[in-house]
Amino acid sequence: MLDIKWIRENPEALVQALTNRGQSESDSQALVASIISGDEERRAHLTKLQEAQERRNAASKEIGKAMGSGDKDLAERLKAEVAELKSFVQNGETRERELEEALKGALAGIPNVPLADVPLGADEKDNVEVRRIGEPVTHDWSREHFDLGEALGYMDFERAAKLAGARFTVLSGQLARLERALGQFMLDLHTQEHGYTEVQPPLMVRDEALYGTGQLPKFAEDLFRTTDDRWLIPTAEVPLTNLVNGEILEGEKLPLRLTALTPCFRSEAGSAGRDTRGMLRQHQFNKVELVSITDADSSIAEHERMTECAETVLKKLELPFRTVVLCTGDMGFGSQKTYDIEVWLPGQKMYREISSCSVCGDFQARRMNTRYRSAGEKQTRFVHTLNGSGVAVGRALIAVMENYQNEDGSISIPTVLQPYMGGLTRIERV
Known part of the structure; x- marks a missing residue:
C-alpha cells in the first residue's frame, strides 16, 4: 500500500507510474483524482469532528460555571448544545470510519511504484x-x-x-x-x-x-x-x-x-x-x-x-x-x-x-x-x-x-x- 501523504504530494508521479504499468493516462488521472478527493473529504470531516469535540468539552465545563453563578437559562442552553454536539460527534465518528474504509479500499487496489531503473515497457x-x-x-x-x-x-x-x-x-x-x-x-x-x-x-x-x-x-x-x-x-x-x-x-x-x-x-x-x-x-x-x-x-x-x-x-x-x-x-x-x-x-x-x-x-x-x-x-x-x-x-x-x-x-x-x-x-x- 502506498503512503497517502506521498500521493497527496506527488500526484503526477503516481499518474505516471500507473501509466507506465499499462493503465491509460486518463484512467490513471481519474483514479488519482478520486483518491485525493476522498482523502480531502476525510480530512475535512476529521477537522469538523475535532472542532465539535473541542467545543463539546468546553461547553461541558461552562455548564458548571453557569450553574455555580446561578444562570440556569445559560446552563440549559449549554446542555442543549452539548447534547447536539454529542449526537453530531457520534454520527461523525461513524462517518469517519466509513471514509477511512473507503480510502483504505481505494489504496489497497493501487499497485506499487516501479523504481527509477526499471525499464519501460508494455509486456x-x-x-x-x-x-x-x-x-x-x-x-x-x-x-x-x-x-x-x-x-x-x-x-x-x-x-x-x-x-x-x-x-x-x-x-x-x-x-x-x-x-x-x-x-x-x-x-x-x-x-x-x-x-x-x-x-x-x-x-x-x-x-x-x-x-x-x-x-x-x-x-x-x-x-x-x-x-x-x-x-x-x-x-x-x-x-x-x-x-x-x-x-x-x-x-x-x-x-x-x-x-x-x-x-x-x-x-x-x-x-x-x-x-x-x-x-x-x-x-x-x-x-x-x-x-x-x-x-x-x-x-x-x-x-x-x-x-x-x-x-x-x-x-x-x-x-x-x-x-x-x-x-x-x-x-x-x-x-x-x-x-x-x-x-x-x-x-x-x-x-x-x-x-x-x-x-x-x-x-x-x-x-x-x-x-x-x-x-x-x-x-x-x-x-x-x-x-x-x-x-x-x-x-x-x-x-x-x-x-x-x-x-x-x-x-x-x-x-x-x-x-x-x-x-x-x-x-x-x-
Missing part, C-alpha cells in the same frame, strides 16, 4: 536481459518432460486427472525421489550457505495474511478458498512475510532471512489454453521460497543478493539460464523491481521462468503495519520486504529432465543431486 517482450549463464543445447532427439516422464513410467497425468481434474500430476518411483531431492538440495543450500532460516509455515491462512502481502482483495480469483473462510497459500511468501505482521522489530536484528519448502496452490484463472500439457502450470506445485525483511536502506542490495542466491541453485545444477529485469508493464502488483530467472528447456527450445525475485519496499509493510526501531531512536520506520523463488521445484524437475535427457530416454542425475538419490546416477525405465 514480457520489453523485459531486458541482464546476464546469461551456460550454453543452451538442443539435440534432434530432445523431447519435452511429459514425453520423457510418461515413457519412463514415472509421470502419470491420466490418473492425476481421475483424482483431481486437469493441471495435476502424479509422480512415482525415481522421478518422485528426484523431485524430493531437488527440494532438499535447495533447502540445504539456502540454509547452510546463504544464511536463511528454515520455516515450516501453515498452508492455510486468513484474509489478513493475504491482504498483508497484496493478494487480497484484488486477486481473489487466483486463489483457492476453504469452506471455513481460510485460503490455501499461493506461495510461502504469504505466511513467511506475515510472521512479522503488526510487529515492531529491532533494527539491529535485521535482515531476517527466511526460507520454506511448501506446496503452493493456484487456480490459474485466466490461463485457459496455456501450457495445458505437462507440469509447467499446475494447480498444486512445490516451491522453495525466499523472504527477506530488511531496514529501509538495505533492500536494494538485498534484492541483488537474493537473486544471486536463486541463481546459485541453477549454477550448481549446471542448468543454462538467463536473468531478465521485468519492464513496468510486466511487473507484479506489489513489486518495485523484479528479476525473473529463466531456465533453458531443450524440449521447448526456449527459456522459461523458474524464479522471480522482487523487492517491494515498504508496500507490504504498510498493509501489515510492520515497523522497526533502530537502537537509540524513538521513531519507528516501516520495514522493507523482499520475496523470491529459490526455486520452483517442479520446474527445476522439468529442467533437469530435459537438459539431462539421453537419446535412449534415460535421464542422467546432476552430480550435486546424486548424494540425495542414494548414489544413483541415471533414471531408467524399470
Whole structure:
C-alpha cells in the first residue's frame, strides 16, 4: 500500500507510474483524482469532528460555571448544545470510519511504484536481459518432460486427472525421489550457505495474511478458498512475510532471512489454453521460497543478493539460464523491481521462468503495519520486504529432465543431486 501523504504530494508521479504499468493516462488521472478527493473529504470531516469535540468539552465545563453563578437559562442552553454536539460527534465518528474504509479500499487496489531503473515497457517482450549463464543445447532427439516422464513410467497425468481434474500430476518411483531431492538440495543450500532460516509455515491462512502481502482483495480469483473462510497459500511468501505482521522489530536484528519448502496452490484463472500439457502450470506445485525483511536502506542490495542466491541453485545444477529485469508493464502488483530467472528447456527450445525475485519496499509493510526501531531512536520506520523463488521445484524437475535427457530416454542425475538419490546416477525405465 502506498503512503497517502506521498500521493497527496506527488500526484503526477503516481499518474505516471500507473501509466507506465499499462493503465491509460486518463484512467490513471481519474483514479488519482478520486483518491485525493476522498482523502480531502476525510480530512475535512476529521477537522469538523475535532472542532465539535473541542467545543463539546468546553461547553461541558461552562455548564458548571453557569450553574455555580446561578444562570440556569445559560446552563440549559449549554446542555442543549452539548447534547447536539454529542449526537453530531457520534454520527461523525461513524462517518469517519466509513471514509477511512473507503480510502483504505481505494489504496489497497493501487499497485506499487516501479523504481527509477526499471525499464519501460508494455509486456514480457520489453523485459531486458541482464546476464546469461551456460550454453543452451538442443539435440534432434530432445523431447519435452511429459514425453520423457510418461515413457519412463514415472509421470502419470491420466490418473492425476481421475483424482483431481486437469493441471495435476502424479509422480512415482525415481522421478518422485528426484523431485524430493531437488527440494532438499535447495533447502540445504539456502540454509547452510546463504544464511536463511528454515520455516515450516501453515498452508492455510486468513484474509489478513493475504491482504498483508497484496493478494487480497484484488486477486481473489487466483486463489483457492476453504469452506471455513481460510485460503490455501499461493506461495510461502504469504505466511513467511506475515510472521512479522503488526510487529515492531529491532533494527539491529535485521535482515531476517527466511526460507520454506511448501506446496503452493493456484487456480490459474485466466490461463485457459496455456501450457495445458505437462507440469509447467499446475494447480498444486512445490516451491522453495525466499523472504527477506530488511531496514529501509538495505533492500536494494538485498534484492541483488537474493537473486544471486536463486541463481546459485541453477549454477550448481549446471542448468543454462538467463536473468531478465521485468519492464513496468510486466511487473507484479506489489513489486518495485523484479528479476525473473529463466531456465533453458531443450524440449521447448526456449527459456522459461523458474524464479522471480522482487523487492517491494515498504508496500507490504504498510498493509501489515510492520515497523522497526533502530537502537537509540524513538521513531519507528516501516520495514522493507523482499520475496523470491529459490526455486520452483517442479520446474527445476522439468529442467533437469530435459537438459539431462539421453537419446535412449534415460535421464542422467546432476552430480550435486546424486548424494540425495542414494548414489544413483541415471533414471531408467524399470
